[in-house]
Amino acid sequence: MDLLDGATVVVTGGASGIGRAIARAAADEGADVVVGDVRESPRDAETTTVELLRRETDADARFVECDVTDRAAVERLVDAADDFGGVDVMVNNAGIFRGAPFLETSAETLSEMLDVNVTGTFFGAQAAAERMVDRDAGGAIVNVSSIAGLRGATNAAAYCASKGAIQQFTAALAAELGPEGIRVNAVYPGTIRTAQAIRDSDTLPDADAEAAVAAENPLRRVGEPADVADAVVYLASDLADYVNGATLSVDGGQFATGG
Numbered sequence: 146m147d148l149l150d151g152a153t154v155v156v157t158g159g160a161s162g163i164g165r166a167i168a169r170a171a172a173d174e175g176a177d178v179v180v181g182d183v184r185e186s187p188r189d190a191e192t193t194t195v196e197l198l199r200r201e202t203d204a205d206a207r208f209v210e211c212d213v214t215d216r217a218a219v220e221r222l223v224d225a226a227d228d229f230g231g232v233d234v235m236v237n238n239a240g241i242f243r244g245a246p247f248l249e250t251s252a253e254t255l256s257e258m259l260d261v262n263v264t265g266t267f268f269g270a271q272a273a274a275e276r277m278v279d280r281d282a283g284g285a286i287v288n289v290s291s292i293a294g295l296r297g298a299t300n301a302a303a304y305c306a307s308k309g310a311i312q313q314f315t316a317a318l319a320a321e322l323g324p325e326g327i328r329v330n331a332v333y334p335g336t337i338r339t340a341q342a343i344r345d346s347d348t349l350p351d352a353d354a355e356a357a358v359a360a361e362n363p364l365r366r367v368g369e370p371a372d373v374a375d376a377v378v379y380l381a382s383d384l385a386d387y388v389n390g391a392t393l394s395v396d397g398g399q400f401a402t403g404g
């Protein structure tokens with residue numbers, strides 16, 4: 146299928162992990178892709194995302210260095226999509242996790258996580274929506290939250306706060322941008338095998354830990370970046386033409402079953 150044929154997709158945090166898989170899945174579905182990230186070299190692979198797309202897909206692709214907390218950098222990122230006809234799909238995926246017990250969470254840690262996870266998502270959506278409204282061609286925005294945006298977790302108060310904010314932000318935009326033909330949805334990944342889960346959050350530090358997480362999941366495995374990417378492609382595509390403001394868990398049933 147060519148679910149995103151002719152579309153231009155911008156992905157933040159697209160150098161690594163879930164963002165890289167989203168870029169790949171979008172390219173496989175016929176989109177051109179602009180990858181924004183603070184780093185071009187991936188945290189978890191040899192080749193850059195743009196090299197991967199150029200080598201293995203027919204997509205046009207380019208990288209733009211972009212810290213999503215920097216409004217001007219986000220504007221430049223989204224403007225780079227003009228080379229491919231302008232942004233049709235904005236995926237606000239960049240996010241960080243800094244674990245700490247609540248009583249030991251510093252103001253710096255709280256600010257850092259809110260800046261990247263909330264302000265970065267806000268800036269990305271705003272920059273994309275401005276251009277979509279100007280072009281009057283509609284569009285789709287997909288925000289990447291987390292199961293931690295739907296339920297609590299220990300050592301993750303700031304992360305849960307930041308990811309929970311994305312749910313209400315997404316709902317607000319669905320109301321405000323729907324009349325402009327812009328659909329805004331969010332995905333809520335469970336435990337996905339990326340550098341964030343392996344190194345940052347210590348959820349999957351080794352095979353034993355992964356087996357324990359998998360055993361608790363109704364589908365008896367942890368998630369892969371491609372699992373999330375497929376859900377994002379669906380929400381970005383015309384298949385989801387009447388889907389707006391949705392909360393789509395991509396977690397093997399982890400949240401629904403209380404995990």
Ligand SMILES: NC(=O)c1ccc[n+]([C@@H]2O[C@H](COP(=O)([O-])OP(=O)(O)OC[C@H]3O[C@@H](n4cnc5c(N)ncnc54)[C@H](O)[C@@H]3O)[C@@H](O)[C@H]2O)c1
Binds near residue numbers: 241291
């Ligand atoms: N891995 C999981 O288990 C999991 C679960 C739920 C939600 N998520 C969310 O999915 C998203 C992607 O996470 P991942 O697991 O692929 O992480 P990752 O660390 O593997 O990749 C994140 C990418 O974002 C980039 N990034 C970080 N800060 C940035 C900034 N300020 N500006 C631009 N780019 C920045 C990093 O350089 C990196 O390339 C995040 O929002 C994360 O919170 C991940």
